[in-house]
Amino acid sequence: MYKKAGLSLNRKRYGPKVFKIYSMNILKGETTMSELQNVMTPIEIRSMVLNNRVVMPPMGTNLGNSDGTVSKENIAYIRRRAQGQPGLIITEITGVHPSGIVSPNQLGAYDDRFIPGLSELVSAAHDEGCKIALQIHHAGRESVFLLKQKKAIAPSAIPSIVFRGEPRAMTIDEIKEIAAAFGAAARRARNAGFDAVELHCAHGYLLMQFLSALSNQRTDEYGGSTLKERSRFPVEVIQTVRRDVGPDFPISVRISMEESIKGGYTAEEMQTVLPSFVEAGADIIHASFGTHGSPGGITQAPPEYKPGFNAWLARKAKDAVSVPVIAVGRFTDPFQADEVIGKKDADLVAFGRQFLSDPDFLIKAKEGRPQDIRRCIACNQGCIEREMLGEGNIRCSINPETGQETVYPEGPAAVPRNVWVVGAGPGGLVAASEANRLGHRVTLFEKEETLGGQTRYARIPPAKETYGEWIDWLIDQVKKTDVTIKPCTEVTARLLEEQKPEYVILATGGEKIIPDIDGCDRDIVCDAWQILRGEVKPEKRILVIGGGLIGMEVADYLSEKGSEITLVEMLPRSPVLKITSHGYMLHSRLREKKSTLLFGTKVVSIGEDSVEVETAGEKTTLKDIGQVVMAVGLRAKDELKDALSSLNIPHAVIGDAKAARRIIEATEEGARAAWEI
Numbered sequence: 001m002y003k004k005a006g007l008s009l010n011r012k013r014y015g016p017k018v019f020k021i022y023s024m025n026i027l028k029g030e031t032t033m034s035e036l037q038n039v040m041t042p043i044e045i046r047s048m049v050l051n052n053r054v055v056m057p058p059m060g061t062n063l064g065n066s067d068g069t070v071s072k073e074n075i076a077y078i079r080r081r082a083q084g085q086p087g088l089i090i091t092e093i094t095g096v097h098p099s100g101i102v103s104p105n106q107l108g109a110y111d112d113r114f115i116p117g118l119s120e121l122v123s124a125a126h127d128e129g130c131k132i133a134l135q136i137h138h139a140g141r142e143s144v145f146l147l148k149q150k151k152a153i154a155p156s157a158i159p160s161i162v163f164r165g166e167p168r169a170m171t172i173d174e175i176k177e178i179a180a181a182f183g184a185a186a187r188r189a190r191n192a193g194f195d196a197v198e199l200h201c202a203h204g205y206l207l208m209q210f211l212s213a214l215s216n217q218r219t220d221e222y223g224g225s226t227l228k229e230r231s232r233f234p235v236e237v238i239q240t241v242r243r244d245v246g247p248d249f250p251i252s253v254r255i256s257m258e259e260s261i262k263g264g265y266t267a268e269e270m271q272t273v274l275p276s277f278v279e280a281g282a283d284i285i286h287a288s289f290g291t292h293g294s295p296g297g298i299t300q301a302p303p304e305y306k307p308g309f310n311a312w313l314a315r316k317a318k319d320a321v322s323v324p325v326i327a328v329g330r331f332t333d334p335f336q337a338d339e340v341i342g343k344k345d346a347d348l349v350a351f352g353r354q355f356l357s358d359p360d361f362l363i364k365a366k367e368g369r370p371q372d373i374r375r376c377i378a379c380n381q382g383c384i385e386r387e388m389l390g391e392g393n394i395r396c397s398i399n400p401e402t403g404q405e406t407v408y409p410e411g412p413a414a415v416p417r418n419v420w421v422v423g424a425g426p427g428g429l430v431a432a433s434e435a436n437r438l439g440h441r442v443t444l445f446e447k448e449e450t451l452g453g454q455t456r457y458a459r460i461p462p463a464k465e466t467y468g469e470w471i472d473w474l475i476d477q478v479k480k481t482d483v484t485i486k487p488c489t490e491v492t493a494r495l496l497e498e499q500k501p502e503y504v505i506l507a508t509g510g511e512k513i514i515p516d517i518d519g520c521d522r523d524i525v526c527d528a529w530q531i532l533r534g535e536v537k538p539e540k541r542i543l544v545i546g547g548g549l550i551g552m553e554v555a556d557y558l559s560e561k562g563s564e565i566t567l568v569e570m571l572p573r574s575p576v577l578k579i580t581s582h583g584y585m586l587h588s589r590l591r592e593k594k595s596t597l598l599f600g601t602k603v604v605s606i607g608e609d610s611v612e613v614e615t616a617g618e619k620t621t622l623k624d625i626g627q628v629v630m631a632v633g634l635r636a637k638d639e640l641k642d643a644l645s646s647l648n649i650p651h652a653v654i655g656d657a658k659a660a661r662r663i664i665e666a667t668e669e670g671a672r673a674a675w676e677i
Contacts, residue, residue, distance in 0.1 A: 036365060038341040039334055043087070043348065045283050045324055047248040048195045050087035050131055050348075053341055054334065054362055055326055057286070057350035058092050058135040058198070058254070059383065061403065062393040068095065068108035070117025073393070075124045076405035082128035084359035087348070089125055090198050090252070090286075093137035093205075094118075096185040097178055099153055100138030100206060103145050109136060109185035115192045122193040133196035133252060134189035136182055140206030141167035141215065142292050155209050155216040155223070155233075161261075161293030162579075175222060175233060178206070182237045183244035186251075196250035196284075199237060203299050204292035207234045208256060211273075212291065214263055227265050231273040235280045242281030252284035252326070253277055257313040260290040260298050267313055271320040278321045286326040286350070287314040295584065300384045301330045302581035303377065303463045308336055314346040326350050332375045334365040356383055356396040374398060374473060377466040380581050381664040388579070397664035398470055400430065400671035409675050412439035417677055420445065420501040422491045422640065425453020427655030427666030428507030429474050432483050434674035435505070442483045443501075447490040451475050453509050454634075454656070455663070457532045461553040462560050463585065467663075493643035503650050505673045506641060507666075510634030510656035515545065519606030520630070528554040528631040538563050539626030543611050545603055548575045551631035552586045555595060558629070565595040566622060568613055572600040634660035652676070 040052045063073040081089055095101040095108045108114045118134065125132035139146070141154035147165030153174060154167035170178070186197045201207035209215040210233040216223055224230050234253075241251055255277075258267045274285060289310045290298035301309065310329025317325045327346035330353075331337055337349035354361055358374035365373065382395030382402065396402035416439045421432045424446035432444040450456060452471045459468030479485065496504070512527055514520065526536040528550050540563060544555045547569025555565045567590075569575075574597070576583045590597065604612040604619060611622045636659055644651040652673035655666030 036334055036338050039338040039349070039362075040366070043324065045196070046250045048088075048131055048250045051129070052085070052087040052362075053348040054086040054088075054337070055328075055348050055350040056081050056086045056089045056355045057326075057328055057352045058090050058200070059352055059356070060092050060387055060394070062103070062105065062387050063403065064105040064107045066105050068101070068104065068106055069114060070107060070121055073403075073406055074107070074117075075120050077394075077403065078121050078132070079124040079128060080401070080405045081355050081359050082125045082130040082132075084355065085128070085362055086130060086351075086355070088131045088133060088196075090133045090135050090350075091121065092135065093200060094134055094185070096136050096138050097181040099146070099151065099174075100140060100143070100178070101145065102139050102143045109134065109188050110181060112188065115188055118189065118192040118194070126193070131195040133198050133250070134185075134192070134194045135198040135200055135254070136185045136189070137200040138178060138182070138206040140204075140209045141165075142204050142209075154206070155218055158215055158217065161204075161214075169218075172220070172222075179233070179237050179240045183240035186241040186249075187244040190245050190249050196252060197241065197245065198252035198254055198284075198286065199234075199241065199282075200254055201234050202254045202256040202286075202288045203290065204256075207237060208291065210234060212259055212264060214259075214261070227269040227273055228276075231276060235273075235276050238277055238280035238282055250283045251281050252286050253282045254286035254288055255317075256290055257287045257316055258289060260294040264291065267316045271316060274317060274320040278323050282323065284324050284326060284348075285317045285321060286328065287317040287346070288328050289313055295588075300380050300581050301378060302380065302585055303466045304585050305330055305378075307332050308340060311340050311345050314340075318344070318346065324348060328352065330376075330378060332361075332373075333370075334362055335370070353378065353383055353396075356394070356402045357399050372477070375466070375469065377470045379467075379663065381662055385580050386664075395664060395668065397662070397667060398474075400434070400668050407675075409438060411437060413677065416440050417502040419443070419503045419505065419674075419677060420491070421505045421507060423453065423507035423509055423655075423657065424448075424451040424475075424485070424487075425507060425509050425655060425666065426455055426471065426474070426663050427657075427670035428453070428505070429471075429478050429670070430667045431505045431507060431654065431670035431674050433474070433478050433481065434671045435677060436478075436481045436483045438674060438677070440503075440674075440677060442481075444478070444483050444485045445489050445491050446485070446487045449488050451478075451485070451487065457529055458553075460532045461557040462589065463582075464553070491640065493640065493647075496640070496643055496647055496649060500647070501649065503677050504640075504644055504652075505670065506638060506644070506651055506653045506657050507655050507670060508637045508640065508657045510660045511637045512630070513632040513635050514630060515603075515632055517545075517603050517606060522606055522608065522628075524608070524626065525606060525628045525630065528629055531629055532557065536627075540564060541624055542566070542627045542629055543568060543603075543622060543625050544629045544631050546631035546633060547571065547597065547599065548631075548633050550633055552576045552590070554629060554631050556586055556589055559590060559593040559595055563627075565590065565593070566598065566625075567595060568598045568601045568603055568611075570600070570602045574599060636660065650677075 146152040152167035314327035324347035328350035357376040381397040394403040455471040654669035
């Protein structure tokens, strides 16, 4: 078995291609458009001519109105992406039938009442010189919204792997009805002015459910033991769409080339059915990867998956059909995409989350400024987890404009002010950058010599290098502005009283929590930050106190160093959720290293080489412990707040200084504090 990215993969099945990394040509000096000659070559697909080969693929936003119509936020979001000059934008999932929506505010195309709003999306893209396709979709069993109402339908009455609820098996009449609904939705897309339509036949939704033996166990003409037999319904849907949109309107089909789950179909099997998709009317194959329940968060690949990891599957699709193929898979660099296209592994390349972190990345590359690209760090905090955990509409943890285009201030501020930002972690750096952009006179204070805050340590554990690359980028961007930066300077109440800034953004972060445990002052005890800084050498057998993100990541780091880990957490289950991509990877790696995770357990006392713990009222002594690492977390550090209030200085408290949380909260609060000055 070949182990990579926290997964156990069969080398014969995957070989080195799964994680093949195309060379990253991140140029530091000047570049020219000739270095993007493949990416910038136009391509004609039936009636649609694209200016370049860059595609923004579908990504859910949760921005729609409560009745599924297009909102002003949807329009602003699409317009902002179109300003980045991709060749093609493909919208988020748009429902073809009420029986297949994932939420009431999912965009719809199952009635003519949706056409006016959809036409506005088209205008937003066309106004910026960009082509746009509507992705049409039916969730099948993968709708927790419909499963809870016992209204979900699917090929067979087999529960969703993720949501558990059982759908109802579709009748033949319903199969015909849904095929007709896809055709009608495509016709509405054409009438609304879209340049193309895309059928969602990937990631475990209805069309893919018919392809998969794990969800389709029908014994009639829509089932079968082979992928070819089970492809009948998707083929009929493509045929119906072609009939309803006419001969010249382009049709893309987004597929999962591999199901990427035990018992799922393979790329070689998919190659056998792709020709029938093209014969039925498909003009583009959008080659994605995985399904609901695929291990490792493949469809929302975390940093463990290198940029371009999925290009080999686009090559597989190209080997089977002659129509254009779109590659997708954590692409962040247009020069890498240029190489993929130049090698003829794909005809177009989709940049998903990169369009959230920096809509202008292609422009910056063309202008010879690749170093200014804000590269996606694949954290999934704002784009995937926010929606999945019911936290609201789309955001980006490193780009506060995303999802807030209608409230994002262009500037300048009506009244420029003398603004102090205290603390140069992620929140403080974003606050300083945004306040400066809006025309304020900004001074950034940091009591440490080095800027970056907690991200200096967050970048050290396995697969977190992207966090470091981003914080280095952010620091460099702030240094390019006229923000006055004062490292090694602690802001005190006296300094505030003497200089009286007009506004203060308090971004002082958090301070370490040291639990009151008998023996916590022993020599074998240190904290996570000492370990990550390299101040303390790891021992062979280590007990980590704290199972939150800090504890789990330092345990991951230490296990990679060869230490044997026991982790103790008082909560009954891990605060790091396995349903998140990063959480899945953390738990997987610790399990592979045979780490012991004790939940619902507290540390009673620490001895010279042992630790007494208590679980459900029963005490146990863990022996031969060479080191105890405190990783309980942080508490807010906001002691200047009272001084600011007593001095009547307007201020905002952001990030960990408000409450210890993630990057996304720090950056959004930093940006909003600057916007509201």
